[in-house]
Amino acid sequence: MDSLRVEQSWFVADMIRVTTDMWQKGWDERNGGNVSLRLTKDDVAPYLKTWNKTRILKLTEPVEGLDGECFLVTGTGAYFRNVEREPEQNLGIIRVLPRGEAVEILWGFGKDGGPTSELPAHLKSHSASQARAGAPKRVVMHCHATNLVSLSYVLELTSANITRALWEGSTECLVVFPDGIGTLEWMVPGTDSIGDATAALLAHHPLALWPFHGVFAAGTTLNEAFGLIDTVEKSSELLVKIISMGGPHQTISTQNLIDLARHFGVTPMPSALAQNGWRVAPHPTEKPRKEAALFGAGVR
Ligand code: 2HA
Ligand code: ZN
Numbered sequence: 001m002d003s004l005r006v007e008q009s010w011f012v013a014d015m016i017r018v019t020t021d022m023w024q025k026g027w028d029e030r031n032g033g034n035v036s037l038r039l040t041k042d043d044v045a046p047y048l049k050t051w052n053k054t055r056i057l058k059l060t061e062p063v064e065g066l067d068g069e070c071f072l073v074t075g076t077g078a079y080f081r082n083v084e085r086e087p088e089q090n091l092g093i094i095r096v097l098p099r100g101e102a103v104e105i106l107w108g109f110g111k112d113g114g115p116t117s118e119l120p121a122h123l124k125s126h127s128a129s130q131a132r133a134g135a136p137k138r139v140v141m142h143c144h145a146t147n148l149v150s151l152s153y154v155l156e157l158t159s160a161n162i163t164r165a166l167w168e169g170s171t172e173c174l175v176v177f178p179d180g181i182g183t184l185e186w187m188v189p190g191t192d193s194i195g196d197a198t199a200a201l202l203a204h205h206p207l208a209l210w211p212f213h214g215v216f217a218a219g220t221t222l223n224e225a226f227g228l229i230d231t232v233e234k235s236s237e238l239l240v241k242i243i244s245m246g247g248p249h250q251t252i253s254t255q256n257l258i259d260l261a262r263h264f265g266v267t268p269m270p271s272a273l274a275q276n277g278w279r280v281a282p283h284p285t286e287k288p289r290k291e292a293a294l295f296g297a298g299v300r
Contacts, residue, residue: 034116120195128199129218147236165278169235180269
């Protein structure tokens, strides 16, 4: 009898597809980006017996609320470009051990590889994102979405301002992410601190911006997490073009946003709805001004 191979499972197939799409989008140069998918007991049950050479990896800090949970995760140093060709080298499956102090590597990551360097942010975000309403969030996704990262150099970095700009960048955005995008300060990646800060944002928003670096999304499926980032990135591309053309001459108004929210039955993030338009940060060579340039609001 042929032995059951996890490479043939729906979850490895879907992970290959999404990481390949992310590579082709240009969001994951070199080893940039990482993805984790929570697996159910039913997902892993058929394969558990075939995984008999496991390794233990101690976590830098214990993680709460995930004891016994299994995740399919991209590997540290893994190039998304290579996931399709060598899934067992570039992906792996981990199980969180009791007390959340360590994980057991059940499958993958080559001979001596391990899970993504951003594992703290992933595990903490898996835990925290369950606080949001709706179906369980099984996916945490990080990448270097080009236009969104570009915007982080120019827009005033508050969650309300970035959210408002993205909502005005294209009409579907408010409907796709009414809870907006949270924004961090620049922080050193791969640390427990950036993991804690990201998880705190993903308890309230489906998305978190790491300025000058990338984005995190927490979604119910790989498809949904990818769709969130794709939508944000489309709006960001439009905004980059709009700002490059000198800024908007007209835009989606606050009343338009209210009408959209009512029609689609969503509740917009209050601080982003209350903000009148969106702002670019003052250029460092500009003299201090009373108020930063108002891009959105100035065109009503
Ligand atoms: O895995 O993207 O943030 C490489 C990264 C770190
Ligand atoms: Zn990154």
